[in-house]
């Protein structure tokens with residue numbers, strides 16, 4: 001069968017392109033093709049992912065955040081009111097630590113409460129477009145964004161997944177049925193990009209003025225000064241209760257935002273291994289009407305939570321804590337006036353430093369890509385279990401804008417469209433201003449506070465958003 005000259009030219013063109021790819025692109029990409037190249041470790045996968053998605057968002061801050069994430073974190077010693085408080089405080093001061101809550105600059109809180117700048121209190125105002133953070137628009141100013149809205153690093157990520165053979169697929173499109181062009185892997189990568197993008201939209205969400213600052217209880221959270229990377233010794237027991245709990249200082253923020261009062265009824269929806277439950281119990285009076293319900297879905301982690309309670313609290317306190325093993329997205333009774341939802345997330349610091357139990361393991365890709373949906377469902381469940389007038393605090397330990405502001409925005413939209421429930425976001429500027437000596441906050445978080453890790457005070461990352469259920 002003879003070829004028409006048009007078809008012949010077409011084949012020649014495809015052949016030429018193939019040769020061109022083989023002789024140029026193939027060699028340019030050679031390191032990725034080496035058959036004996038070792039697969040990336042989970043931590044390296046995570047770091048590559050963050051370079052692709054966080055760098056365009058955090059821009060000039062990214063190099064210092066990145067090196068901090070890879071460096072040893074700093075701890076905070078949260079003093080236990082059931083230990084020998086005075087002696088512990090004295091010992092901590094003697095080794096050079098200071099209570100960052102005591103040294104918080106509360107004088108700026110009044111100033112901050114009247115601040116009406118971006119992120120400031122705007123009673124019953126919708127979030128204005130001008131103050132919104134548009135991920136893609138910002139990219140455009142800084143880096144080249146291609147027709148699909150991807151910056152160079154995101155494009156590289158896609159191309160790493162596609163490999164050079166996909167370049168030739170572009171040219172051979174006319175011979176290949178469309179559904180075969182995108183393999184399952186390509187689709188996952190596209191899903192990755194859409195799940196990691198946070199695009200700010202104008203939504204109807206009131207912003208309530210801040211509550212007065214209340215660092216209760218005042219037994220203290222001790223940290224070493226900026227630049228001091230000393231480690232705390234392990235705590236010692238006093239009458240069977242350990243004197244303090246070591247945690248990331250940024251983990252204190254969600255509990256400060258929750259503003260726990262002695263007689264509150266608190267639900268900690270994703271409680272294990274129990275760092276924040278420990279802090280909540282420092283403020284609650286379980287003998288005087290206060291209640292704590294700790295829930296988690298993972299049995300092994302609940303065991304760790306029980307251990308934390310056993311090691312830090314007298315038996316008559318730990319026995320009064322309700323502990324359940326339920327999926328947090330199931331229905332909880334609407335009886336709590338304070339609800340903390342500290343969701344599973346990318347867990348950035350863990351992801352780039354620990355290969356074990358790492359969500360960036362290739363076999364866990366689908367689980368990881370399902371995170372934002374679980375986070376939304378958990379937040380909705382938390383809101384539904386909170387009585388009108390009560391407070392919900394949403395927190396993560398990731399810098400992912402999609403898992404932070406993105407989840408708050410999506411939930412506000414969903415509740416607005418599908419339910420009678422009304423929520424408002426509460427201003428956290430006073431907290432931010434008063435603790436700016438200890439933490440470095442990102443200045444473009446829209447519905448909460450984001451702590452950026454820094455080498456001087458290597459805490460975080462952490463994101464906190466405080467919501468009030470109105471109806």
Ligand SMILES: C[S@@+](CC[C@H](N)C(=O)[O-])C[C@H]1O[C@@H](n2cnc3c(N)ncnc32)[C@H](O)[C@@H]1O
Pocket residue numbers: 251269270271272273274275276277295296297298301326327328329342343344345374
């Ligand atoms: C970030 S950790 C919580 C840390 C804890 N708040 C603390 O301060 O120690 C997230 C927790 O959510 C739990 N989790 C994941 N999916 C869940 C679900 N569907 N329902 C309830 N808990 C869940 C995990 O088992 C994990 O313990």
